Amino acid sequence: MTYSSLLFIYIFLPAALGAYCIVPKKLKNVALLLESMIFCGFMGLKMLLFIMLFCAANYIAALFIYSIRPKIRCIPMAAAILFDIVMLVSFRAEDFSYLHGFMRLSEGAFPWGISLFTLSAIGYLIDVYKGNIRADKNFVRFSLYIMMFPRIIMGPAVSYDIFAAALRKRRFNIAEIGAGLTLFIKGLAKKVILADQLYMLYSASMSGDFGSTSAAAAWLGVISYMFCLYFTLSGLSDMGAGLSRCFGYRFPSSFSYPIFSGRIRVFASRWHIQIIHWFRKYITRPLSSMTDDPLLSKLVFAGVWSLAGFWYGFSWGGVLWGGLMGIAIMTENKLRKFKLLRSNGIFYTIPVIMILSVFLALGDVSDAFRCLWTMVGGSGILADSMTAYLLRSYAVALIVAVYASTDLFRNTVTRVKNSRLGWTLSVLTPIAMLGLLCICTSLMAYSGYSEMMIIKL
Amino acid sequence: MKRTEKITAAAVMTFIIAFSAVTLFGGRCEIPKTGKNVLLDGGFSEGIMNCTAENFPMKNKWRSVGAGLSSKVGEPIVNGVYIADDRLLSVGSASLEDMDSAAEFVNDFTENYGGAVYFAAIPTSTGIYGDTLPSYLLPVTEKQQADRLYEKLSADIRKIDAYTILKMLSDNYIYCRSDTRWTSYGAYCVYRTVIQKLGFIPVSYDKYTIRHVTDSYHGNLYSRTSYMESKPDILDIYEYDDGTLIEECSGIDRDGVRRRIIPYDESNSGYELYLGEPMPFVKIRTTVNNDKKLLVIGDKSADCFIPFLTKHYSEIALISAQCAEGDIEKYVAFDDYEQTLFLVGLDSVAEGILDNIK
Incomplete structure (x- = not known):
């Protein structure tokens, strides 16, 4: 499902907005994550699983980087970035389609937005490594950073601090x-x-x-x-x-x-x-x-x-x-x-x-x-x-x-x-x-x- | 300017929710069934998107407006159909190599068959009127495809050049304007040559009583575009009362059930007027007293052609290469027929429909 489809505009969007509107304020992020999971699920359950695992891997890596001594932080950071790059290359480079084969995906199956969310994840890891930001313990918020459905296809690939600030300053009203x-x-x-x-x-x-x-x-x-x-x-x-x-x-x-x-x-x-x-x-x-x-x-x-x-x-x-x-x-x-x-x-x-x-x-x-x-x-x-x-x-x-x-x-x-x-x-x-x-x-x-x-x- | 934004939100959301409600609750298309693999791979997504498009309120009006807009903003090509001034034309991407496997199949068939084999490759409307298309849309013409096919067919097969006949008559109403297929008159023009090759004298044109069944037929190209400004077509029935009658006409449908067919049944819509809904096998018995039997292996072009043949044969068997799958001997014993006519559209040959049957 892409944004430019009747299914998205006339079915998914009103349903998602309606559901988001009625949930209490403190559950809005959870609701948005669930909606994003449904959106990603339209790419196939394998893709949804892949994106969830991608989120989890980066979430754990960032927490680990943040929790250890600064001198050795570069090791898990390098490993996590390498993991992200391998994932990106596996899906985008035709000569390295091993992951595609391993997941037994149908021809043309592709996790939309992988180029964008990989950059977001790498940027987040670097910022945590440098101490610019703290590793976020809230998995819902971090997952939203990676797979929030309005952002997943084309970003914008903003840094995590800008994203978190936008979440905090939510202004949900008719205007x-x-x-x-x-x-x-x-x-x-x-x-x-x-x-x-x-x-x-x-x-x-x-x-x-x-x-x-x-x-x-x-x-x-x-x-x-x-x-x-x-x-x-x-x-x-x-x-x-x-x-x-x-x-x-x-x-x-x-x-x-x-x-x-x-x-x-x-x-x-x-x-x-x-x-x-x-x-x-x-x-x-x-x-x-x-x-x-x-x-x-x-x-x-x-x-x-x-x-x-x-x-x-x-x-x-x-x-x-x-x-x-x-x-x-x-x-x-x-x-x-x-x-x-x-x-x-x-x-x-x-x-x-x-x-x-x-x-x-x-x-x-x-x-x-x-x-x-x-x-x-x-x-x-x-x-x-x-x-x-x-x-x-x-x-x-x-x-x-x-x-x-x-x-x-x-x-x-x-x-x-x-x-x-x-x-x-x-x-x-x-x-x-x-x-x-x-x-x-x-x-x-x-x-x-x-x-x-x-x-x- | 919050007022502007509020009005926009109210107007757009009302519009979206209204169409959303009608799509969800007023549709006829069922949500496709999903298996485990389809769910895992995301194949269901396309099914649901198609279903949404099919259930969308006033979809034909939307499509017609879309076709008009597309042709105004860009090239007049909608859903693989070129909107020319006076007709719709299918834009395909066939290659000459597509003809080779079909030729191989027919050659194999001829080798194992005792009777005479005839082959008529029928062009589509694009084949005859494709000159109006920009050259890049037709890298290979249907004339080139027909030549390649005939070149690859064995010498034992008698080839009928339907292309030249139809091209010469292209100023006449021989092809539907909104369909890839020929009109009854187009079929008649080819019938005259085919029937002579098969050893009969054709019924002359003036002996037929021609009846216009409808003048508002919208063909398969219209269905692909829903372009309302395209001109509808006339469907004719050619009747000639020489005393011969169709004794029996029946078919076997895809489920293997035998069904009775009424040729020229005016209660059927569109092209189904001629031989009813598409079936893998159709058998026609007539009162012609000559024991001549003909096997026709054809496609959708054959439907309005077959009635012309009923004046010459006591029995005609039609195998639809479009519907039949696998071994066609389950329908018919080939040895019972001394002549076999392949009457297949060049678009169908390019699609490889002869690969469906053995």
Whole structure:
């Protein structure tokens, strides 16, 4: 079950909210955990058992790390982190699918959110090891950190202290539910209306082999991939944040209109904010603090970006995407002294991001280079009728995608809110939300869910 | 702006709860039964999601709106169906290799069979009208598939080129607009050639009395899209009173129960008008006095074709490769039939339906 399914929206969500509403305040966390277990149970009882064991292992490890002498804490911490990494790699890397075989899982079975909750667990272990936080003795609270259903698919991967603070500051009321539902429907629309259409455009553009694909089609494919990836990730992230808010918990958003950033560095700071922050906090900073050598620091910077890329794609293409992103940020920092770059950042940022995304999209490095060769006209065909047809067919989706990637709409709403016409939002927002929900429902009405998923995290 | 949020919460939750209640209590689709393995692996999740979609109130209206929206925002492809200006077309992903195992089966059958074998590969509407589709959607055309299949069939098999016949007549109403299958007229056009190959003179078109049974038939492609703007189809019955009658028409259903079939039963909906609901085996006895018997191994395309043959044979046995499974000799003794006609849609061949039978 995903958020973008009729089963979730029309059966699970009202039932979960209703049950959460009627349980006494002190049992709300237990109720939410039980609901999360039911949600995970839809992946299969084996998956539920796996996630519960994962929680238990990390919970016990953290308590153990906290209880022993600081000098030897690194041993259980390293063992627990290794365990988490092995679990992650076993499910995500195709060459290491031993666990998949051991659990006798059906083909395609996958614990949704494993990439996110593994990072959360590792971050928690490191924080406990460093003494930044105490190991939480409350198993319900810790399990919620790992498997709370509004967070499990796409986070946000906030640190444990932020999560625990959010639990403490729970504000469960009708206004929060309204704000949460608004955010949820916004995310649902991103996923179902835009990401799914762009996924079809990406598949269509890249359907042929690169030798016979036109340069225009390859560009169209890469552009649609980047938009699709953005709307999938930010859509799921918005849905998760919206659901959390429905249950009274506020978490920061993961994306802040990154696509049309004026600098590569700004793009990086607006893209999957908590994930990039996680890598910076737990890997880049500790490693950089160990050296004063600027060259080594740069290597660390690029290396950690490679690791982040690997985390996204579990492929060499992902590694290269990350590494090149790191190099691009450092190069940009060096070249920013030129006035030309400072004033026209958007004109190089977008092409660089699009070109680098080829590695993430295709995974295989040689395929990615073939695609890049096609993009510069290497196939000998600059444009063809298929590209014209695809552009014509998906013009509306592309225009809406470009608009939705900018903050123009948000700024307009803010301006209206602060003007004399602010009251109109009270009428227009519910109508717009119902309208978007109806559109998404109609698009999911065939199979009951939104099927296209460009990335499995 | 708490007021906005409260109104939004009230409006959206009322909407969700109303549809939730109708889905839960007003549905007809039963929740799929779950075994231990299904529960462990999570397979039940998909079943419940499908069930929710099936029970969802006004699902066809939602689907129709969804189809319209999809075609406006992106490509006009919904659930594997291309919405063209004048018809719906199925978009498949068959490969030429799919034809090889079917050819192997027919060759084996021919080797062990004493009579004459005929093969007519019937294109779908996409095969005839696929030129309107963007090229990337049809990496392999049905013409190429038919050529590959015929190339792989042994020389002993007499091949009937239904594709060329139908392609030449593509300006006529030979295919349903909302279905992959042909109309009675399309079947008649192929019948003329097939029956000559089988050694008979076809009944000429002007001898038939054509009756429109319905002009609001929504076919299998419509079912996949629920696209309400697609044009409905006309289903015809071709009647020719030359004194021959169908003495007996019966079938064996999937449970092995023999059932009586009434051909051209207008109380049946859609394509079931011709030979009733799909059954693994159908046997027709006529008053034609020539002791000629024909075995047809076919698929869904055969239903509106078989009635044309009843004017020429005293007995026709139809094995539906779609419904029959395993050893087909349990239905029929092959040696009783001197001729066997394979009348199979190219989409069915690509799906490997001939692999179901032995």
